Amino acid sequence: MAFQKPKNVGATIRRILAYFGASKYALIVVCIMLIISTGSALAGSYFLKPLVNNYIIPGNFTGLAGALAVLAGIYLIGVVASYFQGRIMVTIGQKTANLMRKNLFEVMQDLPLRFFDTHTHGELMSRFTNDIDNVEMAIEQSVVQLIAGALTFVGTLVMMLVLSPTLFAVAAVILAFMISLSINLSKKSTGYYRAQQKSLGELNGYIEEMVDGLKVVKVFGHEQVTSSEFAGLNEEFRSSAATATFLSGVVMPLMGNLSRVCYATVAIVGGVLAITGHLDTGSLVAFLQYSYQVGQPINQVTNQLSVVLAALAGAERIFQVMDHQAEVNDGTVTLVNVTYAEDGTEDGTIVEAPGDTKTNEWAWSVPGDNGHKLVPLKGDVRFDHVTFSYDGVTPVLKNISLYAKPGQTIAFVGSTGAGKTTITNLINRFYDVQEGIITYDGIDVKTIRKSDLRRSLGMVLQDTHLFTGTVMDNIRYGRLDATDDDCRLAAKRASADSFIRRLPQGYDTVITGDGGNLSQGQRQLLAITRAYVANPPVMILDEATSSIDTRTERLIEQGMDALMEGRTVFVIAHRLSTVRNASAIIVLEHGEVAERGNHDSLLAEKGRYFQLYTGQSALE
Structure with a gap:
């Protein structure tokens, strides 16, 4: 499920970072742009202090114009940095998702048939769609926003502490309450999101099944029953989705209102300090700007954290498939095109055909002490006391011996x-036998x-x-x-x-x-x-x-x-x-x-x- 928490965050992050190898220089540029954009936002707010103290209060309008131009330049630098940072991360996200999807598909080609017997098609398709899409979205947007939010939050707190330790202590009380409330709401919404994804999976699976079997539904006249079952699943999804969306949506207005409470409280206390001469007006204006901004990184981190966790959980599911043991292919006997050169013998001498020559004659190339020898492919298949079980417990074939000349x-x-189909599955080694041997022209198929x-x-x-x-x-x-x-x-x-x-x-x-x-x-x-x-x-x-x-x-x-x-x-x-x-x-x-x-x-x-x-x- 997309909102299931990852089990091993560190290992999953390291494996995702391994996909960034070809983009490491681009990531360095992103980090620089991130620092510049975050720094410009913090510097712009701090610039209000000298703007008020040195230009507005003294009435220096000429100097004010120049200062405003500098302020505009600071914010412009931040905008440009944010633009390039976003463009680069989109490219990195697309490349990463493309490579992960390619690797996943290649791995699936080598997985044994037993793996697909134990995993539904819809479950495997979700790896290529939902899971990889979550990873891509997190790389393109959420990770950068998460880091930017954390940097902005820490930087804002530092600047507030520098401007006024007294006002910082007042704001810290409200901020601690905001952070605690945000964490609790996120925990609750995560559980409901998990239920929502489960309900959505069941709903999509039911829709797919009914669309595929629509003719059968109509033949037996079960339209009403099908509609009723769908309505139940749809209502279950609506209920869990409504609760999850409500809890997720209530975070923003709550944090916004608490930010206003923080702003008003700081304004009152700061006003008193300014009147009594314990704080200059410019510092108060800059501090108020920071107090207004400090709630935004909390919201940003809270919202993006769930997206990042969903992406990590999806990546973990992808890597689980990639880590599944591939189909064992340790054979040394190969199939080659051959021709029969006339040499006076009844069968002629077998010679391997050139690589660009296609013939209708094949032979097994069997390695030996002196290179390899060619064995004519005749199609002699034999089962010698073969016993096989799919689950290792219940035997499907019991001591089977048979031959086909x-x-x-x-x-x-x-x-x-x-066991009819099982026999054919064993001939082509979709599965390997537990006991006995299967030979093809006298060669063990293994x-x-x-x-x-x-x-x-x-x-x-x-x-x-x-x-x-x-x-x-x-x-x-x-x-x-x-x-x-x-x-x-x-x-x-x-x-x-x-x-x-x-x-x-x-x-x-x-x-x-x-x-x-x-x-x-x-x-x-x-x-x-x-x-x-x-x-x-x-x-x-x-x-x-x-x-x-x-x-x-x-x-x-x-x-x-x-x-x-x-x-x-x-x-x-x-x-x-x-x-x-x-x-x-x-x-x-x-x-x-x-x-x-x-x-x-x-x-x-x-x-x-x-x-x-x-x-x-x-x-x-």
Whole structure:
């Protein structure tokens, strides 16, 4: 929450200051400008003493004009210093926020999938928006105002003490009460601000959820229920916000009125001292000016302190994400493009292709005692007694052993939660196994560099995600160096070319809102095309045709056959009619392999697969 107090202020400040490294000279200039602007304000008030004593009371109007010109120059210097100080701090704030946002985004690219499983999207988005915005605002405005207010307050007290210790003692009593009251009100308002931010987060989360699910709300006719729930959350936010705003807003008028009380009291006591000859008139006028100004820094510090604390709390949340352990990527085996040079042998000799040469042949580059050796990438995937748990307590997979030979299609069926998707997550190392080993062409996947491992695996998920951009851009996302002809060929092989050419701008049609201007079937066809253009040797299909109508499904069967040809394919099946032609069907139950075989042999066994296929048992 934005107004939560930071837990370690010192460490957070040091880390923020580390971002100022490139702006250290600019900060020096800001400090100089800050001293000049604060000093000019204090000097301008003190200049009233000689102005009154030396020019106004004696009636020296010629000298008064010159003195006023000097006074105007003092204030002009302060204005110029404040201007440059503000401009520089805005630049520093923008640079700092930009760099923090860049670093945060880069860190998130390296975080493990487990991190995103335990943090909501809204929570992570708030780091990039609210938290960084708070830091930026504090750097641009609040920090400087806080320091300026503190300097002005201390400087004013010193000048008041120099002018009249007696009047300073009178003013100090009222100032102590003002400071105490300001601190107490700030503490109370902080608690209500915290509640306000919590209520705002819940309200925004509810709005986002209802907007995303508006169609479902209308289908079930829950508009009134939704409106009622929203009204409750909205009222809770209004209540906490009203109290927080009231307590925050009451500080200014209270401090202003107390400043006037201080001014009036000092004026009365000072007048008596001046009449009795214990204080000159110029000192009284200057002291009254200081007494009028002394309350302003208190208000300034009070108001900006909450903003700075909110920024520190936000920065702490940002650094918590940055400090999260990155995804371990200690693999030494890499994936390289290769060619087969004819040398009279059956397979030919594998040679690594030049860096600017793209081939359809890949191999693993395995380090050894004598440099590295190239192992042909075939797509042989094996699980050997694998046990896995997401939380380290409840096992999702229990002693799983299975294999997929190169070119085989392996289908996984079973109840929800049986571990089908978990197996595919382990193949590409979204998670690492606790026990057992997974090998890819005989190589432990833990020794393969993750980026290369995943590059060799194509995935088509049930929930399709498309990016804002043209159709061509989304297809090319599978392989960024693919040519337009490569993308069009992939679309033809996946039977997506015909519907793409019927779009308003064909392949140049812009997709927005995660493909909201396309049907679910069209989005799925684009996802299949995107995987095809990547040309991976191993393909993972999470019921890739589940959202496609029967006619569209028939159209893409040919494309799917082309996509699966010569590749090792893992299919997660929810509709059992889609796995009849699989090389092997693995039935999973409670994280264990219950049955394995082809369609006909499993039906003949009349076991769990037979029950699922004939509808005698539901997938639940």
